[in-house]
Amino acid sequence: MSSEHGFCDLGFAKIDTDRPRRKGFSEVIYCPGKDRSHLKKISGIFLKNKQDLLLTRLEKPVFIYLKKFYPKLKYNPIAKIGFLSQRPKDKKGLVVVISAGTSDLPVAEEAAITLEVMGNNVTRLYDVGVAGIHRLAHHLDLIKKAKVIIIIAGMEGALASIVSGLVKIPIIAVPTSCGYGASFGGLAALLTMLNSCSPGITVVNIDNGFGAGYFANLINK
């Protein structure tokens, strides 16, 4: 289980221990579909190699199981993220994470916690969707201080276009699966964001708060 070739071979998994050098942050573990005993072994390799540990989509019972072995492991139950930082980081820049509705919170928190674990200053601005646009207008000065903006929205996902029309800051849009009927599990919001008439927006996968946070971190630094 040495990692001389840049990875540790566990047979069922090959941990990429070279990730911090290449990518600036350790490999991040996506938990669904992985057996809890596998997650325990994988986490052990990370800790032994002094790598930061970030576990996404981690269900609470699995966190409790892992906590027994790694008592320093922390958990955010809304974001469903488990994490354990092994290297100090300075807080840098400012990312504003905006959500359209309160049902989008789990995705927004996944983005915000990812950013914080990676060492970024984060301001949260939740429930400012277009049905009551004065809530957004009231916070425009705050928004304009951001170096990067993340916008989380389900249903028709129009919020990203609105904000984009008002600022010269890069916007990362995250469609969520919040909605019903012809939202088709987030497809409606995804298409809205991809087709924005206002430039300055890029898009990540539906419900991918982690991906938005990770990308924002690359810019914010």
Place this chain on the structure above:
Amino acid sequence: MSSEHGFCDLGFAKIDTDRPRRKGFSEVIYCPGKDRSHLKKISGIFLKNKQDLLLTRLEKPVFIYLKKFYPKLKYNPIAKIGFLSQRPKDKKGLVVVISAGTSDLPVAEEAAITLEVMGNNVTRLYDVGVAGIHRLAHHLDLIKKAKVIIIIAGMEGALASIVSGLVKIPIIAVPTSCGYGASFGGLAALLTMLNSCSPGITVVNIDNGFGAGYFANLINK
């Protein structure tokens, strides 16, 4: 938690207390994905601000939980709507809510209750689908008295086109997810209604009885 800027900021939510002035009715709360403690806090803000409270897609156990704190809260279990009117309203106009089948009842009731809470006269005409069109024909005089018609249909959703061919009254069509196989969760009925060869029909999202009721209320007044 003042609302001097037209909203109350709860952190996880920003209640739009300016909605009655702008839109003629309070903000309506879509419950799925919201935590019951959050719903309790949100409802409290409404009551304190003398706003009408309308909670859609509210599951019965959550209603029972809220009822403990707000004993005047009412509930319709078919429509899954919780409501509490704080301002008197006169009954106006007439909206006829028509359903094609008995399986469409939850959506039809969501429309009807929404209309009643907002102060509209409503007549229900259920199970008059095109497989036995004489049931519809028998009620044509009643239908023609409407100021607005709402038509709720799943499967192939043909009923809206038929009624539209017979009256000069605006029709709001609501596709439902009732059906199987190639109904694709209501997509078949949605496309039918969008492509109607008979003009005078507009469409809302699949199963969106609330949206149809809300729009009908705007016309009926």
Place this chain on the structure above:
Amino acid sequence: MSSEHGFCDLGFAKIDTDRPRRKGFSEVIYCPGKDRSHLKKISGIFLKNKQDLLLTRLEKPVFIYLKKFYPKLKYNPIAKIGFLSQRPKDKKGLVVVISAGTSDLPVAEEAAITLEVMGNNVTRLYDVGVAGIHRLAHHLDLIKKAKVIIIIAGMEGALASIVSGLVKIPIIAVPTSCGYGASFGGLAALLTMLNSCSPGITVVNIDNGFGAGYFANLINK
């Protein structure tokens, strides 16, 4: 080029000369994507083997080319069908071919001509769509005389459901690509017809007037 094994081998094609025995009618030639010299050779094999010749989706210039070699070949320019009967047939039964709109005529005629070439009595009833349902009601006695009904409709395709609610006669529904926007090339009408709430309907491919006629012929006999 003998056909002792039930087919004639032309290399690029293997004409199924056994089709009349197995299926009750000769192989039918679908022309798109076929080279005119190939169509000429294929037609020659049919005529030499005393088989009925039916060419679907035949463009007029190709018909004119073929006509030079086979002067008895006939053509219907609306249905885009070329045909040459080589065996006498008695007219049997009654198929009523109903179209919702006048834009559906090419598909309706493809069904009607197919039926006539195969020896069926056909009555056409065109432009009786649901936007003015009294046009249909006026012809109900005529419709009830049919042994089989074919219904051709584009846009939302609701006509098949309506007729089905009124009669105990098998109905073959043909969605057409007539429409725009969310008709998605006939998909809306196809889904409508597949999801009909009124039983007694089966469906063929979009614009497949030939397939409907062929199937009706099997029942009408």
Place this chain on the structure above:
Amino acid sequence: MSSEHGFCDLGFAKIDTDRPRRKGFSEVIYCPGKDRSHLKKISGIFLKNKQDLLLTRLEKPVFIYLKKFYPKLKYNPIAKIGFLSQRPKDKKGLVVVISAGTSDLPVAEEAAITLEVMGNNVTRLYDVGVAGIHRLAHHLDLIKKAKVIIIIAGMEGALASIVSGLVKIPIIAVPTSCGYGASFGGLAALLTMLNSCSPGITVVNIDNGFGAGYFANLINK
């Protein structure tokens, strides 16, 4: 609750008691989405009006509930059909119901039981899919005796095309949702059947064994 206008009005439902006259068979009740107390009331109307009762997609616990009130009600657990014939019928013609695989049995039985309740002779031929086509070939004489053929197939649904190439009998194809991945809940089989290169096939909705049986009954008589 009289039915002088051709229907009985229960408020939540309008039973179409005129159906036997118009369509040759009573209204058939599709059970999903209907409350068991509603099904009890609806069934009562049928029995009182001497109509045949056919309940599709009826779950066993609901059948047991109804059985207490209507002890003569019968049930087929594979087809999930409840039925109670109130008028004698002579067995007529012959419908052969063919399934490609054993996983298609529930749909095949829905078709077969529907046909039997409506008074048709039925022969079942199950598990003769194209992976071992000699099983089909061995029964070809039996198949050729049919007046109508129903073919039930999931996965790629190729069986209908094969049979169609061999006989001059109308074929009703029923795609099933049996399959996984890119079968997309039966869509693959549905498209296969709609696009068959061999004429003489029509199609009903995915898993709609009832619809196929009902249509076959119209032809078989």
Place this chain on the structure above:
Amino acid sequence: MSSEHGFCDLGFAKIDTDRPRRKGFSEVIYCPGKDRSHLKKISGIFLKNKQDLLLTRLEKPVFIYLKKFYPKLKYNPIAKIGFLSQRPKDKKGLVVVISAGTSDLPVAEEAAITLEVMGNNVTRLYDVGVAGIHRLAHHLDLIKKAKVIIIIAGMEGALASIVSGLVKIPIIAVPTSCGYGASFGGLAALLTMLNSCSPGITVVNIDNGFGAGYFANLINK
């Protein structure tokens, strides 16, 4: 060619001369797929019966052809509408037709001309999309005077949600096919509009300016 049964039978078409009585306006002719000689005959019936003539999606060369026979026929080349009013109408109410971009003009004009031919006051407000929302804000007083609002938008179609958050006036949203890539011919805008988080919006088919105008006319009266 009398119309004693409420329609004139031309064989290929059955003109619904009863439409003004039932629907308040004559049948409207959708031109695509119709032969110019057929359009000429159909138009003749309208004029002879003193009905208003409205021809949608009429290509200019066909208009020029028809103009020879009916010199009073008028034409709007952007909306591609031909029309000839035969009964005087008073201008009533106010419909504001709003477009997001200049590429949406043909659809916006189809709505506006339809409304004007039917006797409605119309105000046009074009190119006020969300990329520069101050253009919309500047005209808010004008918008609030409307009895009905029509919003025409392609690409991500977010404009309808924004306007809806600001007014208590019914909004009819028309998605357009303006866009590329993942706009999928207007599907993105259609889904956006169906999923709006702000209530008070209904939707018509992609590019269906006529349908929006027709529906608005029913409300505006």
Place this chain on the structure above:
Amino acid sequence: MSSEHGFCDLGFAKIDTDRPRRKGFSEVIYCPGKDRSHLKKISGIFLKNKQDLLLTRLEKPVFIYLKKFYPKLKYNPIAKIGFLSQRPKDKKGLVVVISAGTSDLPVAEEAAITLEVMGNNVTRLYDVGVAGIHRLAHHLDLIKKAKVIIIIAGMEGALASIVSGLVKIPIIAVPTSCGYGASFGGLAALLTMLNSCSPGITVVNIDNGFGAGYFANLINK
């Protein structure tokens, strides 16, 4: 229950006992949707006829049930395969089964076990996805020894294209349903693999490890 015509007729199933002669291996049983008593009878026929038994997608409780009757039956719980070899086989060739991530293991094992039961040498190389491509590069010599390569990947499924660019060995790509949001149950990976810019790849259905293994076996021999 003799099998003189190449199959055993159980009524609900017709076991294709001729499969080894035609296809080189016994019929393989796909278990979903089949009743456990049916699986027991089917398995009995196989054992009596000295055929290899391979049961795919077999749930553990059903395996335990079958084990009581057929104690020699073996089971792999990750692959969910039950098997019982009745004829000796020599290990031949080499198939390398590569997975992109650890969440793809069930599908990878379904392929690997299928290959081993059919008598092939198999090497597993798991968790070498493109996010850390040095893990793949490190094993390139091993990969180049294969006679056939199977590549299992979910999410964006890019791994097949990368490997294909490096070797002259046939590659069978298996998209998995591992992913979320716009992976649409494996559709994203399926399309990636079908559109590979690097030739030498063919594709099987989503999650179809069995199909890939079966096909690889045909080449590897």
Place this chain on the structure above:
Amino acid sequence: MSSEHGFCDLGFAKIDTDRPRRKGFSEVIYCPGKDRSHLKKISGIFLKNKQDLLLTRLEKPVFIYLKKFYPKLKYNPIAKIGFLSQRPKDKKGLVVVISAGTSDLPVAEEAAITLEVMGNNVTRLYDVGVAGIHRLAHHLDLIKKAKVIIIIAGMEGALASIVSGLVKIPIIAVPTSCGYGASFGGLAALLTMLNSCSPGITVVNIDNGFGAGYFANLINK
């Protein structure tokens, strides 16, 4: 323009001159979207480096243009392939290329010519679709001599499943865009082939005769 690093850099293109070593055959040029002057330069690099030249989807006028510069270039107008072999090859093995209909010829020839240029023996068997399955049965002995089979089919694409049930030879299935309506440009045939109930089939992209030929070549050797 040296190729010391395994490619020649033309700025707009980087020709992969290392392809024969890694993949066993030169880079193949997909022509659509490439400028004719670019194709000329690219071809020149190939000839200078003694590589085999294979140009797919090459339109005839572009071939004529290139022929002026490279007079030895050959062209197959049905397959739309241009080629120029620079190294002798022995004919090996046997690939049987089967098409369901005559409209599938361009795709079938793309596969066959690709195979021949790469040095494989090819037998063509065209127009043996399932509508007349005796044409296939008659050639079964020929088919069984193949080392690999390629099956080209549009519409419902059932032919691959049938052949697969009869042989123990690997089958590569190529769906074609031949069809209309619900064939959705080849999607129907693609899904059919991916969902085949008979194992031993893999699939390539719609109309990708080249990809099938290339893969077959890897096995056939």
Place this chain on the structure above:
Amino acid sequence: MSSEHGFCDLGFAKIDTDRPRRKGFSEVIYCPGKDRSHLKKISGIFLKNKQDLLLTRLEKPVFIYLKKFYPKLKYNPIAKIGFLSQRPKDKKGLVVVISAGTSDLPVAEEAAITLEVMGNNVTRLYDVGVAGIHRLAHHLDLIKKAKVIIIIAGMEGALASIVSGLVKIPIIAVPTSCGYGASFGGLAALLTMLNSCSPGITVVNIDNGFGAGYFANLINK
């Protein structure tokens, strides 16, 4: 035509002259669907207001028409961009624009020219797709100098994932419509990019080189 409210009202268009202040660059004109006389008037407003003019998807004949009125207008025929800079800009940072194939050039150039007009240093690296990955590896040092990377790829679009695994630089992925069959006009590449297993990637609409360039400019500064 003053612009005191932040826009110039031309009736058919409202030019957003406030864009440079809010967004850091003038409004950009998307040309499809706009009449050439409208484009002339719009361009005139820009020039008069000393704004930079950038016209995307501008066809050459329209450019030639505009050039007559605005002789300083420049044009890039591959990117189909017309532009005229009115304010000097310093070249800043470094954006590397990478294309997978030569058929992706128009989209890549749209991104590159957009960036250059906005004042960014750009390095182009074309035709380094995954089929010959050594071409990419050879340029890795160059790529690592970028502040932002844009990756343009059609077909399966795997290139973005590969590059992302190797660098800690933000990557903007642009799917292109280059491909055929199951690429569905760029959908395959879009889904690939949205589902990348390697974090650090965001996505824009299919063929949206402009959007990628615009966003990269926001980061690069």
